Amino acid sequence: MLIIYTQKVTPRIIYVFKHICSNILGISIKFTSKIEEFIAHDGPKLSYGKQPLGNEFFIQKVDLLMEQGFSEIEIKVQPWDDTLCFFPVPEVSDLPFDIFAASFYLLSRYEEYLPHVKDESGRFPAGESLAAQESFLHKPVIDIWALKFREILSTRFPGLEYKKRNYKALSLIASENVFIFKNKGFLRSFLGLCIDLFSLNLGKVFDRMQVWFRLKSDPYDIFEDLIQLIRNNKTEMLFMFQLSDFSMHDRNISHNRMPHRSVIKSVADYATVGLLIGYYAMEEITTLRKEKRRLEDIVHSPVENAMNSRFNLSLSNNYSNLIELEIHNDYSMGYPNNPGFRAGTCTPFLFYDINMEVTTPLRLHPYAFNSSVLERISKTRIREDLKRMITEVKEVGGTFCGVFSNKDFSNYSDKKLYYSLLNQMHEME
Structure with a gap:
């Protein structure tokens, strides 16, 4: 001691x-x-x-x-x-x-x-x-x-006892939209079809029709592929699902749609799931409580993990709502547009509320990489940054956490690149 x-x-x-x-x-x-x-x-x-x-x-x-x-x-x-x-x-x-x-x-x-x-x-x-x-x-x-x-x-003090840590990787899969075409309702689907036709995006038109007639699965529904990775490689992943009401900010399908609920249930059988907090729930605790209950109703277990979908943290306000609703783990501590360690650490830590001068029970899990950075950083640069950061984390035996979206692994994205980044983090062949 x-x-x-x-x-x-x-x-x-x-x-x-x-x-x-x-x-x-x-x-x-x-x-x-x-x-x-x-x-x-x-x-x-x-x-x-x-x-x-x-x-x-x-x-x-x-x-x-x-x-x-x-x-x-x-x-x-x-x-x-x-x-x-x-x-x-x-x-x-x-x-x-x-x-x-x-x-x-x-x-x-x-x-x-x-x-x-x-x-x-x-x-x-x-x-x-x-x-x-x-x-x-x-x-x-x-x-x-x-x-x-x-x-x-x-x-x-040569006799001082301490623990040795080993490198860990954790991937967060943020799902704002479980489906891109499926179960969107007649009006939304019709308008989407018109937009694709006018923009001459015939590939999407063809895909949309095939999904409607159940000839193929929805392009965003890639969850079985990721679950297979978990099975084969013992990869640690945490899936975040958004269950907000439809609005100009949150455009997922209804939480009452059975295909939506079915996907969440099937994922929960093989991996941990959490709540991707909607736009209005970030500031309104009544809305947050409603979204939390929706997820608990689907998975039949308490929701302990959450992530801010926009990453616009208002530290004391946002986090005090999570604490009040007994959500124990938050995964929002990072920069969505810049790789790096926002809090200077690769170790989960408790949130200290400076306004109240108290250590809270909310554990923050910092992430160092968000797939959205590829909108402004080249592939070569992000591979180099990722390699450098992973090396740093390995040297201290910490946890490297990265955030992806389910749409990253769809045919409408450079899924080969995102799978390679996922493999790089988890050291998979």
């Missing part, structure tokens, strides 16, 4: 020490504010303050973890071995920076509470982040820091 002394044990200190020491490194820790207890301890010990008490492992703190709320912070990024860090401290400290304050800044998404310019969809853009501006967005820096910290700590 590692005993940690700090003059005052704040909620922020408990949160970030537990994430780094317990969650990432698997080190058992205990906090104390009693100098006598700390000095009397004859095992591994660390002090976190302004001055060391003796010759213990010492990390000099900055004030961030002692504060409440948020304010503008001047941040200076500097090199540390082969990586970057910030919140530098004097040489008396055993680390050249306050690893815990820096990690809290990234994990809590502190910068997203500060004034910033939103993108056209009302989202916090990657370009506004410290990680993008200082060129470490592609690195899970918190995990890199944690392993370096463990290495230095182990030289001081």
